[in-house]
Amino acid sequence: MFTGIVTDLGTVREVLPIGGGHDHRLIIGTSPAFLANPPVALGASIACSGVCLTAVELGGDWFAVEASAETLSKTTLGGWKPGTRVNLERSLRIGDELGGHLVAGHVDGVAEVIAATPENGSVRWRFRVPASLAPYVAPKGSVAVDGVSLTVNEVDRESFGVNIIPHTAAVTTFGTLQPGSRVNIEIDMMARYVARLREFQL
Structure with missing residues (x-):
């Protein structure tokens, strides 16, 4: 984990x-x-x-x-x-600070960078996800992009946006991404299990 x-x-x-x-x-x-x-x-x-x-x-x-x-x-x-x-x-050790969210390291799919737009002191990044993953990405929910824990700002069908502060850009690969770049996406673990449970309730 x-x-x-x-x-x-x-x-x-x-x-x-x-x-x-x-x-x-x-x-x-x-x-x-x-x-x-x-x-x-x-x-x-x-x-x-x-x-x-x-x-x-x-x-x-x-x-x-x-x-x-x-x-x-x-x-x-x-x-x-x-x-x-x-x-x-x-990997996380028992007793470590949980600064982001629980991430399994099991990538669900690959997304594409749509745009990176400066916004005040940060940059708003937008990603397009495969249609099969779009239902699992929710506003203010968590998502891991290339292993970086992020909070989703907004969702529009098969795309979503996040804001990246300068510190995050400096210490991760966000400093090297550009529109068209491909990134690994892991959806929130809780969303995955909720969706699985609903399959048996319908």
Whole structure:
């Protein structure tokens, strides 16, 4: 489990095809402090732009993960290449501050950036989500965009808007996004379960 509070910006160093070229092994560079306080254990879960991945190898300032063909096809990972910036968050420990909202690291789909418009001291970002996910995004509800916990401002059919303050833009990949960029979306866990329960009540 995660909270959607990004604690480091990593950079993809290598993308190595494995599994007959269908899967990928990714080497992600990060700060030594991210891996050391406390030390990341082999097999630990790390959210990489919202995708929960397992650390299969560790270095002083890098870690390696492996992504299956399923993950590559359902997230933005299939388009990652050396130099891609990655939002990083270590898994939640009992007793940690829950600063965002509960995030599983199980991406529901990929959204597209529609626009980024300066608004007072922040920037209003608008995203278009797949039609199948649109019913789960609600005004003032929570959503994880590339692993960043955000509050939804408004919803218009298959699009929604959020405001990003300068601090968030500086410490996440929002500083590199632009209209047309693709991002990983995880809907609020509570919305997912409420919808599932309603299926059995109808």
